[in-house]
Amino acid sequence: MFYWILKYVIVGPILKAIFRPWIAGAEYIPKQGAAILASNHLSVIDSVFLPLMIDRPxxxxxxxxYFTGKGLKGWATKWFMKGTGQIPIDRSGGSASEAALNTALQVIGRGDLLGIYPEGTRSPDGRLFKGRTGLARxxxxxxxxxxxxxxxxxxxxxPIGASMPRVMRIGIIIGEPLDFSxxxxxxxxxxxxRSVTDEIMVALQRLGGQEYVDDYASKYRALAEQAGTRAPSAFSS
Incomplete structure (x- = not known):
């Protein structure tokens, strides 16, 4: 109920009116049954607009x-994440990875849609990076x-590091489902x-036209943070 109120009554109508997001390929989202939505990851705002523009939860x-922050900001973030269907996972690896898999399978087992970022983290420069194999599994x-x-x-x-979004249009492109049976x-x-993961990343690259990097985004983000700056843009000269 809380998810429904946020999406259709409070947050959804306001965001749609201000930012006027567009979507192409929505017909590829199944009307019922489980599926995994594998998305590129450019901004923290991705997790807001993708669920907003899909008719199913x-x-x-x-x-x-995102669920453990302190103070008013931490409370607001936790409230929003839970209200929009986000599920907390420990990304430290090892047994935490197995727990994340089990959590994902519970969502899918209910016949619901599950969103995953195969790159594992936000792109530091707008390019598409190598996918992690957890999605394939x-x-x-x-x-x-x-x-x-x-x-x-x-x-x-x-952008990474910004606290307030610019008022502008953003878009979402949905591609044809990939069958790995x-x-x-x-x-x-x-x-x-690895083969399944790479096939997914090729589909994303062809769908969006991003430059592809055969390396992990986390490595480039770490280098950028060490240098105290954002990684060089893939679209700059």
Whole structure:
């Protein structure tokens, strides 16, 4: 009920009126049944606008830090994340990764939509980076399709480090579902997981036209943070 009120009564109408987001390919979202929405990740605002523009409820796996902040800001962030269907996960690896998988499978097992960012973190410079194989394992274990999603211009609306979004239009492009049933029973084969992941990233690159980097975004973000600046833009000369 809280999710419904935020999306359709309070937050949703206000955001749509101010930012006028557009969506293409919405017909590829199934009317019922589970699926994984694999999206590029340009801005923290992605987790707000993607669920907003889809007619069905969906959940995102979100880093647990969003739910543990202190003070008024921390309370507001936790309130908003829970209200919009975000699910806290520990991204430290090891047993935490297994717990994240189990959490995702619970969502899918209910027949719901699950949103995942295969890059693992926001792009530091607008490019599309190498995907993590956790998404592939989820898809193969749950036996559900993966729907590629491209967020457009959300990094311009709310860049990394910014606290307030610019008033501008952003977009969402939904691609045709990807079927990996041919790999049934091979969810523990690391070569298969890498192949599935790479196929998803190719679909995202073709859908959005981003420059692709065959390396992890976390590495580039760490380098940028060490230098005290944002990583060089993929679109700058």
């Amino acid at each position: 969906m959940s995102f796996l979100a880093k647990s830090e 989820m898809a193969l274990v749950a036996k559900v399709p993966v729907i590629p999603v491209v967020m457009v211009d959300t990094d311009t609306m709310l 041919r790999y049934e029973g091979l969810e523990d084969d690391r070569f298969v997981l």
